[in-house]
Amino acid sequence: DIFASDSGNNDTGWSNDEFDALYKKGSQMMDPVARMKTIQRAEKILLEDMPIAPFYHYTTNYLVDPRVKNWVSNDIDFRTLKDVYLEE
Helix, strand or coil: CCCCCCCCCCCCCCCCHHHHHHHHHHHHCCCHHHHHHHHHHHHHHHHHHCCCCCCCCCCCCCCCCCCEECCCCCCCCCCCCCCCEECC
16 A cells, blocks of 8 residues: 555655556455465565665564464564464
8 A cells, every 4th residue: 555656655656557557456356366476476566666675673572372373473563363262
């Protein structure tokens, strides 16, 4: 969303028609494998054009009890808890 040309969140002013088309197509696809391939093509454009240069990345540490299963951490500190469960 922050890289789409018509997004109000695009503070960089960067614009790429091919990226926009892939982003739109990928966001509407239901097939997860095809969607991933489309998003990866869009991501390649971002990496080649490099509209931003990330220079800071925060980290978060969690202590998770070993009985907690399917806990997945990621770089944007977002997770879904639908598959998390407590092993007894």
